[in-house]
Amino acid sequence: MNKIGIDLGGTKIEGILLDETNNVIKKIRIPTQQEKGYDSIIKSIISLVDELKQFAKTDFTIGISTPGAISKKTGLIKNSNTQCIIGMPLQEDLLKCLKHEIKIENDANCFALAEATLGAAKNYDVVFGVIIGTGVGGGIIINGKIHRGRTNIAGEWGHHALKQNGNNCYCGKNGCVEIYLSGPALEKRWTELTGKADSLESITNNQSDSKANQWKSEFLENFGVSLANVIDILDPDAIVLGGGVSNISFLYNEGRDAVYDKVFSDLVDTPILQNKLGDSAGVFGACLL
Numbered sequence: 001m002n003k004i005g006i007d008l009g010g011t012k013i014e015g016i017l018l019d020e021t022n023n024v025i026k027k028i029r030i031p032t033q034q035e036k037g038y039d040s041i042i043k044s045i046i047s048l049v050d051e052l053k054q055f056a057k058t059d060f061t062i063g064i065s066t067p068g069a070i071s072k073k074t075g076l077i078k079n080s081n082t083q084c085i086i087g088m089p090l091q092e093d094l095l096k097c098l099k100h101e102i103k104i105e106n107d108a109n110c111f112a113l114a115e116a117t118l119g120a121a122k123n124y125d126v127v128f129g130v131i132i133g134t135g136v137g138g139g140i141i142i143n144g145k146i147h148r149g150r151t152n153i154a155g156e157w158g159h160h161a162l163k164q165n166g167n168n169c170y171c172g173k174n175g176c177v178e179i180y181l182s183g184p185a186l187e188k189r190w191t192e193l194t195g196k197a198d199s200l201e202s203i204t205n206n207q208s209d210s211k212a213n214q215w216k217s218e219f220l221e222n223f224g225v226s227l228a229n230v231i232d233i234l235d236p237d238a239i240v241l242g243g244g245v246s247n248i249s250f251l252y253n254e255g256r257d258a259v260y261d262k263v264f265s266d267l268v269d270t271p272i273l274q275n276k277l278g279d280s281a282g283v284f285g286a287c288l289l
């Protein structure tokens with residue numbers, strides 16, 4: 001059986017066709033054009049599937065990775081940072097147009113599934129995968145399967161409260177992890193401290209004054225607390241990081257130590273791993289659904 005996976009991202013929509021042993025037959029990327037709204041996103045997904053299926057050698061499955069989750073209550077998309085799809089019947093609309101069974105899954109769950117099956121956390125039973133990029137999300141994989149939870153929000157790490165009276169989040173709550181650890185949030189904090197607008201890459205590579213130290217120590221503190229919370233509750237065999245922020249190398253030594261410092265245990269050695277599949281993890285995960 002061939003597999004078609006679609007990853008609906010904030011800036012790009014990626015489609016991939018895999019053969020039965022997960023080798024890539026065809027891969028396509030197009031821009032998301034979020035400003036054109038929900039209908040344009042539906043059209044893009046359909047055109048990608050139509051193009052990919054021409055290369056399929058056998059019957060195929062279709063999986064879609066999307067920001068947010070499908071509400072068990074309404075069947076509509078909830079909790080998405082691609083806000084034009086919130087409240088929309090994505091699954092129903094795609095089913096109508098594609099006339100083919102589809103599976104839709106939260107993008108962080110797809111990321112975690114791909115890394116736990118084919119990537120950096122391949123040999124671990126319980127894996128917590130986090131995406132720290134434009135948005136922040138997480139997913140839990142137990143023995144190769146997504147743990148979704150009673151209401152499909154298991155692993156929604158990005159919106160657990162890091163600071164009780166913290167900054168407002170688009171989700172309607174305050175002090176969410178996403179408001180402190182996402183790429184844009186880290187850059188915004190840098191601008192607050194220095195008055196300068198630098199990219200994350202330039203902040204982490206070229207700065208070494210007291211403001212840079214303050215920025216980094218706040219970042220490490222927030223990273224440490226938010227992942228120590230996960231270890232205290234889930235105690236996973238490995239944590240794998242994805243998204244643009246996961247390219248920051250100090251997260252794998254100083255970041256790891258900041259996490260270990262805060263865990264409620266006399267022994268902590270949870271591996272904190274950089275992803276192996278890069279920004280294609282979501283699309284591989286969509287194929288594996």
Ligand SMILES: [Zn+2]
Nearest residue numbers: 159169171176
């Ligand atoms: Zn939030």
